[in-house]
Amino acid sequence: MSSSPRSPPTDLTRKPSSATDGRTERVGGVKGDGGKKSSAPRGALEPRGVLVLKTPAGTGNAVTGARACGPWIFSNQVLSCSLRDPAEKASQTCGSSQGSAAPSSAPGAGDEPGSSASTTETALVRVQDERGVSYGVAYYNRHALISARFLSEDADELIDHNFFLSRFRTALQSRMSFSRSFSWSMHGHSQRDTVDVCRSEFHGGDKATEVRDMFFRLVNGEGDGLPGLVVDLYGEYACIQSLTRGMDSLMPLATAALRSLLSLGGILVRRDRPDRALEFPHAEGAGDTDRSFAAWRSEPVVAEGVIPSHVVLAENGCAFAVDLRAQPETGWRFDRREFRRQVALLSAGKRVLDLSGHSAACGITCVHLGKADRCVVVDNNEQSAMLALKGMNLNGITSARLEVQQEDVDTWLKNYASRLVSDGDPCYFDVVILDLPNLAWRKSDVPGARASLRQLVETVARVTAPGGYLAITNSSRHYSQGTFLADASVACASAGRDAVLCAEGGAGFDFPVDVRLPRSPELQWTILELSER
Incomplete structure (x- = not known):
């Protein structure tokens, strides 16, 4: 994944004119800058540890191709992970399978209501090899088989509000490149003559309804440079799935950035996909049955606005009722x-x-x-x-x-x-x-x-x-x-x-x-x- 995501298109946001008096504009559901600074939190989450990669046998003193093999670091690739305890101002060293991580110093980590993350088990870390060569910044979970997931190849990149905002803008631009529907919101009604897979119209006899809005996946984890994060858009609503403990701690920044980018009526955060269980340790002597009741699952949390009992989605010329809280994935x-x-x-x-x-x-x-x-x-x-x-x-x-x-x-x-x-x-x-x-x-x-x-x-x-x-x-x-x-x-x-x-x-x-x-x-x-x- 790139350390500096592509810039968003110039027509994605609209600069204020004299008629707007500096007010924030809504352009097709995307907020313009409007010359007004967002009140969203922008505090950076500082890495508080260093993860050192093992040198593969037969490669000398270098970890060759460490990033070429993927955006994940498995537990058997970790030599050590030194985590700083902000309360004690001391550092502790834990191997990939021993030791205990210190509480996270990240502002807002785990603060979101309903969070199932235990911030004593996860942290942002800088990744390097035994020679000190840096590979980027990742979040670390000592209990998971996938011990760390890269957020950026630049170890000095700040993981803050702007980091998420940039990733979200890039993801939106990617979807725009594939779907003519997004141009409708920026060029008026003249081009609204094509039914698209993301933005659709449907007619149902006596109960005819018409919807022209955005229904698609905005963020798909590693594919959009945000491992462990899924964001689906349902018109004026968004539903987020956090798939990892590391992303749980970053959720306040993610939701704030989403609010800054899109004018949404509500944002729902879910943490209930079954593969989340792999992020949490077994209790002593526990089997899979016990694990199914572990802290990996929590009730959906409304992070912004209001989420109705069901929303109406348009796809392939049809309309569907969707329950964002209870249906699989994010509801659809x-x-x-x-x-x-x-x-x-x-x-x-x-x-x-x-x-x-x-x-x-x-x-x-x-x-x-x-x-x-x-x-x-x-x-x-x-x-x-x-x-x-x-x-x-x-x-x-x-x-x-x-x-x-x-x-x-x-x-x-x-x-x-x-x-x-x-x-x-x-x-x-x-x-x-x-x-x-x-x-x-x-x-x-x-x-x-x-x-x-x-x-x-x-x-x-x-x-x-x-x-x-x-x-x-x-x-x-x-x-x-x-x-x-x-x-x-x-x-x-x-x-x-x-x-x-x-x-x-x-x-x-x-x-x-x-x-x-x-x-x-x-x-x-x-x-x-x-x-x-």
């Missing part, structure tokens, strides 16, 4: 945007089955955008079913075209497949959507994930019509796409179906990934055409 899976569109293109006049529907996102897209003849959505989550009904109302879809069944997916599939065999009364489905959750958060989860996938796909293939399509998502970095496809193919064969790969893809342009990361992107999706053997 923006990475599935292209997947939903591609599946909808196959669904015209067809019978569609949407499993684990996540508020019927794909099913509604197939019916409203793709003109599917009929869709059945199966989801065991009561809240998802409720949001699916709201989405149907927003898009003017009747229960005759889209049916929501609140039931366990495995049970429903087995019962439906049995009825097909016994009396042939139910119909096969032309398109089946299997939008899976993350089956393997860790490498150790992969064997179980593979067994679960094979069993599920075999059952799904039995209810898919010959010549029909099976659309599947793979959300695990540890479950390689090659292995995933091989397992799906074996499962289809067990059900008497041959599978042909028709289309595949990943997340959209608003999900950049640092190419130095040692794992594949989180989301990969596949569409298979099934035929009888």
